[in-house]
Amino acid sequence: MAYLLKGVSILGAAPVDLYIEKGVISGKPVDGATVVDATGLIALPGLVDVHTHLREPGREDAETVETGSRAAALGGYTAVCAMANTSPVADTAGVVEQVWRLGREAGLVDVQPIGAVTVGLAGKQMAELGAMATSAANVRIFSDDGFCVADPKLMRRALEYVKAFDGVIAQHAEEPRLTEGAQMHEGEVSTRLGLTGWPAVAEEAIIARDVLLAEHVGSRLHVCHVSTAGSVEVLRQAKARGVRVTAEVTPHHLLLTDELAAGYDPVFKVNPPLRTASDVAALRQAVLDGVIDVVATDHAPHAVQDKECEWSYARPGMLGLETALPIVLSVFGPQWDLIADRMSIAPARIAGLDGHGGDLTQAGTPANLTLVDPAASWVVDPAGLASRSRNTPYAGMTLPGRIVATFLRGEATVLDGKVAK
Amino acid sequence: MIKHLRSAADLDAATATLILDTAAEMAALSGREVKKLPALRGRTVVNLFYEDSTRTRISFEAAAKRLSADVINFSAKGSSVSKGESLKDTALTLQAMGADAVVIRHPASGAPHRLANWVEGSVVNAGDGTHEHPTQALLDAYTMRSRLGRLDGLRVAIVGDVLHSRVARSNVLLLTTLGAQVTVVGPPTLIPLNVAAALSASTKVSYDLDSVIPDSDVVMMLRVQTERMQDSYFPSSREYSRRYGLDLRRMKQMQEHAIVMHPGPMNRGMEIAPEVADSPRSTIVEQVANGVSVRMAVLYLLLGGK
Numbered sequence: 053m054a055y056l057l058k059g060v061s062i063l064g065a066a067p068v069d070l071y072i073e074k075g076v077i078s079g080k081p082v083d084g085a086t087v088v089d090a091t092g093l094i095a096l097p098g099l100v101d102v103h104t105h106l107r108e109p110g111r112e113d114a115e116t117v118e119t120g121s122r123a124a125a126l127g128g129y130t131a132v133c134a135m136a137n138t139s140p141v142a143d144t145a146g147v148v149e150q151v152w153r154l155g156r157e158a159g160l161v162d163v164q165p166i167g168a169v170t171v172g173l174a175g176k177q178m179a180e181l182g183a184m185a186t187s188a189a190n191v192r193i194f195s196d197d198g199f200c201v202a203d204p205k206l207m208r209r210a211l212e213y214v215k216a217f218d219g220v221i222a223q224h225a226e227e228p229r230l231t232e233g234a235q236m237h238e239g240e241v242s243t244r245l246g247l248t249g250w251p252a253v254a255e256e257a258i259i260a261r262d263v264l265l266a267e268h269v270g271s272r273l274h275v276c277h278v279s280t281a282g283s284v285e286v287l288r289q290a291k292a293r294g295v296r297v298t299a300e301v302t303p304h305h306l307l308l309t310d311e312l313a314a315g316y317d318p319v320f321k322v323n324p325p326l327r328t329a330s331d332v333a334a335l336r337q338a339v340l341d342g343v344i345d346v347v348a349t350d351h352a353p354h355a356v357q358d359k360e361c362e363w364s365y366a367r368p369g370m371l372g373l374e375t376a377l378p379i380v381l382s383v384f385g386p387q388w389d390l391i392a393d394r395m396s397i398a399p400a401r402i403a404g405l406d407g408h409g410g411d412l413t414q415a416g417t418p419a420n421l422t423l424v425d426p427a428a429s430w431v432v433d434p435a436g437l438a439s440r441s442r443n444t445p446y447a448g449m450t451l452p453g454r455i456v457a458t459f460l461r462g463e464a465t466v467l468d469g470k471v472a473k
Numbered sequence: 474m475i476k477h478l479r480s481a482a483d484l485d486a487a488t489a490t491l492i493l494d495t496a497a498e499m500a501a502l503s504g505r506e507v508k509k510l511p512a513l514r515g516r517t518v519v520n521l522f523y524e525d526s527t528r529t530r531i532s533f534e535a536a537a538k539r540l541s542a543d544v545i546n547f548s549a550k551g552s553s554v555s556k557g558e559s560l561k562d563t564a565l566t567l568q569a570m571g572a573d574a575v576v577i578r579h580p581a582s583g584a585p586h587r588l589a590n591w592v593e594g595s596v597v598n599a600g601d602g603t604h605e606h607p608t609q610a611l612l613d614a615y616t617m618r619s620r621l622g623r624l625d626g627l628r629v630a631i632v633g634d635v636l637h638s639r640v641a642r643s644n645v646l647l648l649t650t651l652g653a654q655v656t657v658v659g660p661p662t663l664i665p666l667n668v669a670a671a672l673s674a675s676t677k678v679s680y681d682l683d684s685v686i687p688d689s690d691v692v693m694m695l696r697v698q699t700e701r702m703q704d705s706y707f708p709s710s711r712e713y714s715r716r717y718g719l720d721l722r723r724m725k726q727m728q729e730h731a732i733v734m735h736p737g738p739m740n741r742g743m744e745i746a747p748e749v750a751d752s753p754r755s756t757i758v759e760q761v762a763n764g765v766s767v768r769m770a771v772l773y774l775l776l777g778g779k
């Protein structure tokens with residue numbers, strides 16, 4: 053089907069009529085195109101999430117590839133990278149191909165599996181990274197996310213090994229000995245609440261080690277969910293030296309702070325934990341400076357019983373796909389070039405997802421894009437989200453920016469703010 | 474009056490003083506022949522204990538019974554709790570039973586806060602994880618006031634594993650609210666990095682017990698679990714007790730009127746020497762007796778007893 057996006061503003065530029073045909077941006081008018089009134093709407097390249105937990109296989113009660121794909125499309129995403137901490141773990145070609153196939157069947161976003169670095173995420177033995185890379189899933193990002201690859205020798209080997217197929221290790225930076233029993237950011241609030249602290253240095257020490265390892269072996273490193281001001285400084289110095297490191301931050305770490313733990317509601321429990329206001333300020337600046345390359349959701353659905361309990365017993369994690377762009381918009385305002393880069397172009401580059409993050413002004417660019425109404429605002433209602441889970445920390449908040457439509461290779465996955473298939 | 478007692482921070486100075494004054498009245502009444510007051514007749518108090526703590530449970534049970542309340546003990550052993558029923562489901566059961574107050578002891582910090590979302594009655598924190606134990610702080614304050622006649626301006630040293638101590642947290646909050654000057658003392662590994670900013674700005678920190686003792690009106694020793702040794706908080710019990718234990722030599726440095734407290738159970742020979750625990754300065758036995766009066770006052774006031 054062909055579309056005419058009438059009066060659309062590409063990244064805030066003057067309105068144009070944008071034609072889509074045969075999956076790509078058309079350079080000329082197309083007869084019989086379905087007209088979408090895009091007056092007042094901003095076109096962004098389809099968002100790309102390098103850090104999504106889809107929970108399938110294993111925890112289909114919390115999320116499936118299909119429900120997660122719906123949430124992603126509604127959030128303006130055209131590609132998501134599915135983390136490996138499923139059950140079974142995505143540590144073989146068989147499991148990554150299963151996830152990849154489920155994504156194709158859902159057909160709402162490109163689901164790009166991430167492979168585990170170590171067998172069973174146990175941090176002991178390297179998984180068959182090459183087999184996953186050459187599988188149908190074509191895996192390029194490897195991560196034990198949920199756990200840190202803490203063993204320095206294993207981390208070094210993994211960084212080196214994936215060079216053979218231009219892979220990248222995405223590290224969940226958390227020195228496990230420094231975070232035993234940790235429940236929240238170590239600081240004034242944890243002292244007051246009597247919850248075991250997760251010190252910033254546990255993240256910073258691993259990032260410092262890993263940038264040195266990556267520098268030593270000349271490999272690419274990606275740092276997941278950076279959460280502290282100290283980590284930003286480590287990354288800033290490493291990048292200045294030319295280390296091939298990229299980094300992501302989540303929307304919640306750009307907005308929320310550890311004070312929210314005060315009522316012990318585990319909807320605010322996440323790993324890494326919410327930090328302080330000064331960390332939030334440093335992270336925002338790092339996104340503006342480019343020290344942080346990517347905003348990634350770390351979308352982490354959890355079943356009700358895993359959150360409606362004591363703080364210490366609750367699982368860490370928050371929903372993110374349907375609120376990421378509005379949160380980023382509320383933090384940075386309508387800086388469309390910045391948003392497009394940090395939420396689409398840079399993540400597509402890091403994940404090696406050709407066809408995403410393209411230039412919408414160029415004819416022939418794959419038509420992966422999303423339309424946002426920046427003037428509309430909406431109130432987050434957990435029950436109204438497409439995710440199977442309800443653990444959003446933004447319940448009741450009014451957020452700017454409504455995702456009106458999303459197109460995946462020229463096909464509408466979302467129209468009028470509703471899933472189109 | 475406040476509805477719940479989840480934290481000592483729920484209490485302002487006036488409320489805390491009212492509880493202590495009421496406890497004194499309760500103690501006077503309990504001293505008479507008639508030990509039972511009709512104040513909470515027809516009301517139901519549930520003791521919901523997820524941890525073994527016979528002393529605390531018995532203290533609350535005695536307090537509720539002396540006020541003529543119906544008491545239900547709901548303990549983790551031999552109940553649905555041990556079969557993995559969630560706190561929320563248990564709360565809904567208690568709600569259905571018409572609990573007017575739930576006294577909760579729980580290994581997870583903040584469990585009383587969660588519980589208060591799910592029951593209509595009052596929630597009393599009887600110790601949650603490494604967070605707080607506000608009625609212990611109230612009975613400690615009560616004991617100090619009865620021994621020393623005041624709390625305002627009193628210099629109190631709290632010594633030991635402050636990091637993991639719910640007694641310490643509640644005491645710092647309550648005592649500073651009531652005008653006492655609190656110094657927390659222990660090895661740096663067991664003192665939170667930011668205790669003053671987190672709890673009360675006037676709180677002082679010292680790593681040197683000997684320098685604090687001569688200035689203190691109250692020396693409160695905290696129980697130190699020997700397992701902390703395995704986690705490198707300190708090298709050995711011997712070194713701990715040498716540096717932070719209260720022995721006879723240190724007790725002799727105390728002022729004439731100064732008292733020694735311990736919330737129990739004690740590790741005799743570790744944080745406190747037997748001769749110190751049994752000395753006339755020690756208030757340890759009184760603390761237990763005062764616990765019942767203070768808990769009577771808390772239940773009476775929270776439930777608006779007549």
Ligand SMILES: [Zn+2]
Binds near residue numbers: 198277
């Ligand atoms: Zn992670």
